[in-house]
Amino acid sequence: MFTATSRTRLKANASNGPTGPVNALTVDVEDYFQVQALAGVFPISTWDACEPRVERNTERLLEIFSDAKVKATFFALGWVAERFPQLIGHIAAEGHEVASHGFAHQRVDGQSPREFRSDVRRARQVLEQASGAAVRGYRAPTFSVGAHTPWVWRILEEEGYAYSSSIYPVRRDLYGAPEAPLSPYRPAGVTQLVEAPISALRLAGRSWPCGGGGYFRLLPYPVSRALLAGVNADAGRRGIFYLHPWEIDPGQPHVRSAPLKSRVRHYLNLSRTEGRLQRLLRDLRWDRMDRVFAEELA
Numbered sequence: 001m002f003t004a005t006s007r008t009r010l011k012a013n014a015s016n017g018p019t020g021p022v023n024a025l026t027v028d029v030e031d032y033f034q035v036q037a038l039a040g041v042f043p044i045s046t047w048d049a050c051e052p053r054v055e056r057n058t059e060r061l062l063e064i065f066s067d068a069k070v071k072a073t074f075f076a077l078g079w080v081a082e083r084f085p086q087l088i089g090h091i092a093a094e095g096h097e098v099a100s101h102g103f104a105h106q107r108v109d110g111q112s113p114r115e116f117r118s119d120v121r122r123a124r125q126v127l128e129q130a131s132g133a134a135v136r137g138y139r140a141p142t143f144s145v146g147a148h149t150p151w152v153w154r155i156l157e158e159e160g161y162a163y164s165s166s167i168y169p170v171r172r173d174l175y176g177a178p179e180a181p182l183s184p185y186r187p188a189g190v191t192q193l194v195e196a197p198i199s200a201l202r203l204a205g206r207s208w209p210c211g212g213g214g215y216f217r218l219l220p221y222p223v224s225r226a227l228l229a230g231v232n233a234d235a236g237r238r239g240i241f242y243l244h245p246w247e248i249d250p251g252q253p254h255v256r257s258a259p260l261k262s263r264v265r266h267y268l269n270l271s272r273t274e275g276r277l278q279r280l281l282r283d284l285r286w287d288r289m290d291r292v293f294a295e296e297l298a
């Protein structure tokens with residue numbers, strides 16, 4: 001039986017849920033052997049011989065999101081959808097948005113416009129077939145687009161995509177477009193498509209990454225949360241956070257032959273990510289990309 005005190009406490013908890021703008025929760029659905037940091041160890045020709053773990057790891061994310069009552073956008077590789085169509089179907093059936101991460105995780109700036117068109121077309125077809133829903137969003141592998149690939153957005157629009165979330169407005173060794181806008185914008189050369197950049201903050205003359213990925217594993221949890229809260233506090237901007245299924249999988253095969261920097265980048269704090277993610281889902285508000293940015297996409 002409730003006492004007056006416990007009733008008061010329950011009421012207080014109910015009203016103490018997260019407040020502030022709704023942020024976009026996104027997952028790049030790829031396996032541990034498909035990441036850029038390990039590309040030298042796992043060329044595409046080896047992928048089919050690797051032990052696949054993307055299905056069970058993504059299913060675990062679906063459980064975590066279901067427990068937290070949160071919906072997300074899953075940018076999935078066509079390569080994964082071709083081999084695990086039931087996984088893509090399950091993502092859609094759970095009420096999440098299925099979007100495209102291209103077909104085979106090749107850097108966009110390493111492809112010709114013609115190759116890029118063929119890659120995003122094939123990925124969209126496979127993903128729509130597996131999900132039974134229209135695919136509207138695209139995310140470039142390794143955020144490998146920017147001022148040096150001005151043709152990307154026009155091709156995406158022509159291929160039926162409504163938005164892209166491929167720009168990371170920071171300076172990094174493998175990617176980055178530090179001069180890009182921080183909020184969703186319409187790139188030159190398109191009439192409808194919107195680019196929604198991964199979250200960053202500009203402070204002290206620098207751009208700071210706030211959108212997760214490796215930084216979520218590197219930084220203490222309160223720092224990651226404060227960075228996203230900082231994005232929300234910056235004129236009410238909505239954050240875009242991303243992670244990968246392999247980041248909650250400390251049991252994945254460890255590749256000793258990869259360069260030290262790649263190993264640090266890939267294996268750091270894998271066992272901590274799941275707990276941190278659960279806290280983040282509780283501490284901020286979340287939804288799928290197409291709903292968070294419904295106004296921009298209308």
Ligand SMILES: [Zn+2]
Nearest residue numbers: 028030141142
């Ligand atoms: Zn990726």
